[in-house]
Amino acid sequence: MKTFRIGGVHPAENKLSAAEPIRVAELPKIAVFPMGQHIGAPAKPIVQKGDKVKVGQMIAEAGGFVSAPIFSSVSGTVQKIDTIIEASGYKKPAVFITVEGDEWEESIDRSTDLVTLADRPELTSKDIIDKIQKAGIVGMGGACFPCHVKLMPPPGSKPEWVIINAVECEPYLTADHRLMLEHADEIIVGLTLLMKAVDVKKGFIGIENNKPDAIALMQEKAKAYPGIEIVPLKVKYPQGGEKQLIDAVVGRQVPAPPALPVSVGAIIQNVGTAFAVYEAVMKNKPLFERIVTVTGKSLAHPSNFLTRMGTPMSQLIDACGGLPEDTGKVIGGGPMMGKALLNTDVPICKGSSGVLIMNEKEAKRGEVENCIRCGKCVGACPMGLEPYLLSQCAEQQMWERLEKEDVVSCIECGSCQFTCPANRPLLDYIRLGKSTVMGIIRSRNAK
Ligand code: SF4
Ligand code: SF4
Numbered sequence: 001m002k003t004f005r006i007g008g009v010h011p012a013e014n015k016l017s018a019a020e021p022i023r024v025a026e027l028p029k030i031a032v033f034p035m036g037q038h039i040g041a042p043a044k045p046i047v048q049k050g051d052k053v054k055v056g057q058m059i060a061e062a063g064g065f066v067s068a069p070i071f072s073s074v075s076g077t078v079q080k081i082d083t084i085i086e087a088s089g090y091k092k093p094a095v096f097i098t099v100e101g102d103e104w105e106e107s108i109d110r111s112t113d114l115v116t117l118a119d120r121p122e123l124t125s126k127d128i129i130d131k132i133q134k135a136g137i138v139g140m141g142g143a144c145f146p147c148h149v150k151l152m153p154p155p156g157s158k159p160e161w162v163i164i165n166a167v168e169c170e171p172y173l174t175a176d177h178r179l180m181l182e183h184a185d186e187i188i189v190g191l192t193l194l195m196k197a198v199d200v201k202k203g204f205i206g207i208e209n210n211k212p213d214a215i216a217l218m219q220e221k222a223k224a225y226p227g228i229e230i231v232p233l234k235v236k237y238p239q240g241g242e243k244q245l246i247d248a249v250v251g252r253q254v255p256a257p258p259a260l261p262v263s264v265g266a267i268i269q270n271v272g273t274a275f276a277v278y279e280a281v282m283k284n285k286p287l288f289e290r291i292v293t294v295t296g297k298s299l300a301h302p303s304n305f306l307t308r309m310g311t312p313m314s315q316l317i318d319a320c321g322g323l324p325e326d327t328g329k330v331i332g333g334g335p336m337m338g339k340a341l342l343n344t345d346v347p348i349c350k351g352s353s354g355v356l357i358m359n360e361k362e363a364k365r366g367e368v369e370n371c372i373r374c375g376k377c378v379g380a381c382p383m384g385l386e387p388y389l390l391s392q393c394a395e396q397q398m399w400e401r402l403e404k405e406d407v408v409s410c411i412e413c414g415s416c417q418f419t420c421p422a423n424r425p426l427l428d429y430i431r432l433g434k435s436t437v438m439g440i441i442r443s444r445n446a447k
Contacts, residue, residue: 001209003234004244007382009415011171011237011336013210017295017302018174022182024306025292025319027099031074031310032084032347033059034092038138039145040066045095051078056105056286058136059095068136068146068350070095073288073308075103087332087339087346094347097310108285114185115282117192128197128281135280136287136350140272141165141176141240142333144351147273151197153262159198160265163249164191164205164274166214167233167240170334173354175291176271178304180207180214183275184221190274191228193281198267203228205271206249208235237336238413242268244382256409272353292316292348296357298324307348313355314344328363331356336414366423377416377426383409387416391426394433399440402433408441410434 036042041063053059053072060070076099084094104110117123133148153159164187168176180187191203205222207215209232222228231249233239242261243254245268252264261268269277272290279285288309295302300321307316313332317323323330323344331338332346333354344355377387385406393402410430417427 001232001234002248003236004239004247004382006384007380007415008236008238008244009380009418010235011418013235014171014297015174015177015210016172016297017293017304018177020174020178020303022178022291022304022306025308025311025316027074027102027308028311028315029099030079031072031097031099031308032094032312033070033072033097033310034084034086034094034347034349035060035070036092037070037144037349037351038068039143040064040068042093043067043070045081045093047078047095049078049080052076053078053097054103054105056108056288058286066146066149068138069134071136071286071288072097073310074099076100085342085346086349087341087352089339089342109283114189116189117196120282123196123281125197125199128193131281132197132277135276135285137273137276137280138287138350139270140276140290140350140353141270142337142351142353147269147277150267150269151194153198153260153267157260157262158265159200159262159267160202161200161250162191162194162198162203162267162269163245164203164271165240165242165245165268166205166207166271167245168211169208169235169237169240170336170338172295172356173293173334174295175293175304175353177211177214179272179275179291180211180218184217186278187271187274188218188221188225188228189282190276190278192225193277194267194269194274195227201227204231204249205229206231206233206239206245208233208239210235238382238411238415241382241411241413243411256406287350290348290350290352292352293354294320295354296324296359297362298326298359299357300324309349310347312345312347313341316348316355317344317357324357324359326359327357328360329358331358336418337412368424369422371422371424374421376419376421380415380419382413382415383411385410387426387430388424390433391424391429394429399433399437403437403440407434407437
């Protein structure tokens with residue numbers, strides 16, 4: 001069975017909510033929309049205190065080409081424009097809306113009728129990309145890169161395939177799995193739209209083989225689409241990394257940054273993004289809700305929710321039985337790449353794939369010991385880096401050496417830290433080193 005070639009680890013899967021059908025989360029009382037929910041320039045509010053808004057109405061316009069507009073997920077009144085500490089831990093400007101009723105923009109098609117490209121033959125590549133851009137769609141696997149930018153590759157590069165990332169290799173998370181089981185048709189039409197947008201004839205959907213029901217269903221649905229192939233993949237973390245997925249599915253290796261996946265012919269989009277593309281293009285529905293997994297070993301009812309953006313995470317935790325007494329840490333995302341949250345009132349945003357409640361035992365880090373030069377971190381690194389060395393250089397602030405050792409290629413997967421028998425906080429130091437070196441490179445390029 002296919003997988004990527006370099007490194008990788010096998011953390012316990014803990015997919016506690018895999019069999020839980022998607023539940024519709026209750027509307028919040030107040031919905032909060034941070035302006036920076038994507039990579040690139042923050043969005044700019046276009047509403048004011050006291051304005052009445054509907055579900056699906058734009059409340060903030062894109063702040064540039066690499067940016068995305070934000071749409072209200074609720075109807076009600078703009079309470080204020082203020083700041084909020086969001087999941088990244090940074091303070092960001094945000095629009096607060098007091099929820100009143102549930103009145104949707106009339107232009108949104110709320111029917112569940114499937115619309116395919118055969119029903120809309122007039123759609124051009126430009127129409128599709130325009131719709132995606134105007135609907136505020138960003139990568140929904142967590143990276144939040146504006147989708148339309150990826151669909152307009154730099155001159156000289158020629159896409160050959162669209163690869164849908166349906167790997168969901170992070171332990172605990174099951175949102176993508178449930179989405180495939182409950183919306184397979186829409187995902188496949190979303191892929192056909194992405195293929196048309198970049199003018200390619202071949203599309204793949206990569207799924208790890210711990211989701212045999214999703215693989216079987218997608219294979220069945222794909223029979224009607226000769227250009228689409230479902231690729232079952234051996235379970236290995238971090239197969240959801242763009243470079244690892246390309247290697248696993250088509251056997252090509254993307255060169256070091258600044259090279260993009262399209263330099264080897266691949267356009268990668270998350271499975272949730274493909275679904276959002278379907279809704280935007282075929283149903284005229286901008287991105288204002290998503291599937292979120294809320295899970296943890298001590299949680300009474302681990303669940304998957306269809307959640308309006310702006311809903312506080314605490315409300316979803318309450319709907320799962322409340323925060324357990326033995327909570328040690330709450331993480332936005334999965335245990336490998338997610339980040340600990342300062343508080344649970346942070347709102348669900350476009351990139352919020354999950355909320356993980358770790359109990360005290362799981363959250364406790366082992367005592368840090370000296371590096372024993374075992375090389376396990378080197379063997380686990382999917383980017384062929386030397387994590388012990390990167391971590392040491394970052395600790396000693398050796399920025400030039402770090403750049404030479406290619407710290408910018410680190411995908412922050414945490415495989416090194418996971419495998420280290422000395423419990424070294426490798427990822428913490430490497431993240432610090434990478435962001436410092438990237439800052440140095442940016443200011444050098446700006447001169
Ligand atoms: S976090 Fe970075 S250095 Fe560590 S294994 Fe992943 S890619 Fe390699
Ligand atoms: S895995 Fe840990 S102990 Fe082994 S070489 Fe890497 S940092 Fe050192």
